[in-house]
Every structure is written in C-alpha cells, then in structure tokens.
Amino acid sequence: NAGVTQTPKFRVLKTGQSMTLLCAQDMNHEYMYWYRQDPGMGLRLIHYSVGEGTTAKGEVPDGYNVSRLKKQNFLLGLESAAPSQTSVYFCASSYRDRNYGYTFGSGTRLTVV
C-alpha cells in the first residue's frame, strides 16, 4: 500500500499563477484534510472533506479551493498564488473514527516568488 501520495513534491510559482496539488489515498479512508506547515505556526488546517462530494473550511481557507470528486482523491487549488502561500502543504486522511489518527503524505514544498 502506498498510503497517502502527494504530487508534486516541489513547485515554484510566480505571483498570480494558479496550480493544483493532488492527494491520493489507497486506504479507503472517509475523511481527508489539507494542512499547511509554517515555521513557528505549526500545522494549520486549510480545508477538509468528510466524504466524496463534500468539503468544508478549516482554520485558514482563504485563497484556496478544494474538490473531492472521488473518495480516494482530494485536490487543493490555488487560483492566484501569493508569496504568503509559500509553505509546506500536507495532505492527510483518516477513518471516520478519528481515534485511529491521521495518515499524512510526505508534503509539497511550494515557493511563490
């Protein structure tokens, strides 16, 4: 099993460009999440999904959009990238029973110049 796979692993964008980060999980998890991790800020939840076709806002949703058309995939979009979105982005997934914890991907390092 691959677990949670994130693509791409690295990306440099110019201000104003758009891009989509892809997250795929093969564990049949119901829930999926997008976090960003910044020095001194810890992990902050951007958006999450509790099932196929559903999405919800997290702590820092502005400037991002998400879609969950298939259970195994969760896409994070940046419509017009800004330098403040320079970060490491992590996708995670979990069973409906969150007591089992989350499984994280290896991250996408995004730099916006």
Next chain:
Amino acid sequence: QKEVEQDPGPLSVPEGAIVSLNCTYSNSAFQYFMWYRQYSRKGPELLMYTYSSGNKEDGRFTAQVDKSSKYISLFIRDSQPSDSATYLCAILTTQGGSEKLVFGKGTKLTVNP
C-alpha cells in the same frame, strides 16, 4: 488561550538520556490525545495514542495524560540519534459540531551521539 500549547524547544540531549516532551491544553472535555513524530522533510507519523489518564507504554516511549492538570507528556527512555525529529502533540476536539485533530506547534529534538 490556544487550545494546545507546546514548547517549541529546540531540545538537545546526549544519547541515552531520558527525554520529556510536554503539552498543555485548555478544554477539560478533550478525551483523545496523540503524539506524532516528524522527521525532517517528511510528513508526521502517529507515534502513540491514548484515551484515559495515566500512562501508556510502547517500547522506549511512554505517553502520560494528567486530565486534572490538562497536561500531556511523552517520555523517551534511552534516547537514540534516530529519535532526532520534531514531536507534535495532537488532541481530538469538537469544533462547529464536527471533530478535528488540533496540533501543537511541535518540539524539535536532537539526540547527539
């Protein structure tokens, strides 16, 4: 007051030392507590999970919860250089009617040979 507070360190110890990592939380209703380990340039991975007050042991690792003080700890015995990582506490909380995992900012640990 933030829901979860964690001293960011950094913490540097010699090999073989006992390490104590700590978090405090604000809501006495929290019941599920986890510790994640994150190696450099990797995603967090679940290390230990505990529900009740008291201790839970797994090899060299012990997770401790003191609900009366709203304090959680992770102890590492006989620390090894391979334990060098950032350790994040996480607490399952209810926000807006749904459950979410809230992370501390992480403590960076270095174990020196």
